[in-house]
Amino acid sequence: MKIKLIESKVLRLVWLIFLWTPPSGFKPKPVQDYQQKSHQLPKRVNSSSPNAMTNSWKLDLSDDERFALMKLRRNVADVCTQPHHNDHFLLRWLTARKFDPIAAEKMLRESLAWRKEWDIDNLQSWEPPDALINRLPCGLTGYDKQGAPVLSLVFSQFDVAGLLHCVSKNDVIRYVAKTLEGYIEEARLQGEKHGPQASKLVAIFDMSDFSMKQYAWRPAAELVLGMIQMYEANYPEILKNCYVINAPKVFSLAWRVVKKFLHEYTISKIHLYRAEPAKWKPVLLEIMDETEWPASMGGSARDPDGDPRCLTKIPQIGKVPKSLYLKKPIDKSLEDNYTQVCVKKGEKLCLDYVAPQDGYFLKWSFQSEGHDIKFGVSCKDLDGNCHQIIPVHRVASHQTEEVGVLECPAPATYTFTFDNTYSILRNKHIHYNISVKPPLAEKDMVISADATKI
Secondary structure, eight states, X not given: OHHHHHHHHHHHHHHHHHHTSOOTTOOOOOOOOOOSSOTTOOOBOOOOOTTHHHHSBOOOOOHHHHHHHHHHHHHTTTTOOSTTXXXXXXXXXXXXXXXXXXXXXXXXXXXXXHHHHHTGGGGGGOOOOXXXXXXXXXXXXXXXXXXXXXXXXXXXXXXXXXXXTTSOHHHHHHHHHHHHHHHHHHHHXXXXXXXXXXXXXXXXXXXXXXXXXGGGSHHHHHHHHHHHHHHHHXXXXXXXXXXXXXXXXXXHHHHHHHGGGSOHHHHTTEEEOOSOHHHHHHHHXXXXXXXXXXXXXXXXXOOTTOOTTOTTTSOOOOSOOGGGOOOXXXXXXXXXXXXXXXXXXXXXXXXXXXXXXXXXXXEEEEEESSSOEEEEEEEEETTOOEEEEEEEEEEOTTTSOEEEEEEOSSSEEEEEEEEXXXXXXOOEEEEEEEEEEOOOOGGGGOXXXXXXXX
C-alpha cells in the first residue's frame, strides 16, 4: 500500500511538472497562496497598489481545484491578456462549471466572443434610443456592511411590453448589459477598497403589484428569458445574494419557468419572500443598514425632498405611453400557435374553456387587424350561477396585442367573448391564443431552503 501511495504521488508530481512546462514566450503568473476555505474570496492584505485586487487577495483551494486553475490559466493564455484576467477572474468561470477546466474554458471563450460581437467593452459610449432612457427601474441605493453595492429594483415599473413596441429586442438587451457593466465596475472599485466580499452585487427585487399579464405576451417573455440567459452565460459569480420581496402567489408561475434557465449556484443565492416584512426585513438588516435601501421597499432611505421611492436613484416613470409605440404589422410567426377567426359585423364570438378545479390559470393573448374589438370574460360555476370577470369593453388590440392571465378560484366554465355587434360596416379579423394551465405543484412553490411558500 505504501509503495502504491508513493507511486501515485510521484505520478501526480510528474504530471504537474509537465503542465507547468510553459510554451515558448509564455510567462505565467504564479498561483497565489490560500488562507481560508472559501470561494467567496476571503480577506485581503492591505495594499495601496492600483492593482491591489489582482495581487493581494489570498485564495484557498484544494489540490484538485488548484490543479484546475493552473490548467485553465494555461489553456486561455491566448485570450486572457487583460490586467483583470487574474486568478480571481478565472475562478468565477471555474466555480460556475464545478471546477471542470474544459467546461470553464468553453464558457469563457464563448463569453469573450459574445463581448466582441456585441461590443460590450465600448457600451459606455453607446447612446441608447430615447424611449429606453430611464425606463429600467433599477438603481444603486447603498452598500452592505462589507461594502458590496446594493441594487434595488421595482419590478412593477418595468414595462417590457411597452419597450418592445418602441425599440428592438437587441436594444433592450444592450441597454441592460450597459447598466450591468456599470454596476460591476462599481463592485470592482469597492473590492479594491474593502476586500473581496465587496466585489459582488447584492440585489433587492420588489415584486409588489407583479402581474403576469405582460409576460403572457410571447415577445416580452422571450426578452426576459433572453436577458436571464445573457446573465448566466456571461456574468458568473458576480451575485452575492438576491432578495425577492413582496412576491405574490402568481409569481410562483413565473418562477417555475425562470428557474429552468438558472444554474444551481445562482438559484442558491436567490431568497424569495411573500409580502411579510416581519420575515424578510430582519434578514436584510443582518447584512445592511436600513438606510441602504428605499423606504418604499421597507428601508429608510429617502430622496433629499423626502420621497420614499428614491427617484433620484431608481427611475420610476411607469408605463411607456402608447404615443411612442411604433406601428407594426401582425407577426406572421404567431400563426402556428394562434387561431385566426373572422367576427362578422353585427355578430359576436363566444368561446368556452373549462377549469376543472381551483388553482387553474387561464392565459390569453389576441390581436385584431386594422380595427378595435370588444372583449370580455364571464364565468358560470357548477351551480349555474353566472357573473362577469372582465366586463365586455372595447380594446385597441389593433395597436398592441392584448394579453392577460386569470387564476380560477373554483371549478367553472369561462366564456371569452369577442363582440362586434356595435359595428355595422366592418368584419373583424382576430388572431388569438387561449389556454388553460394546471395549478402549481407544491415543489414549484418552494424557492430555497429559507424561502417562504407562496
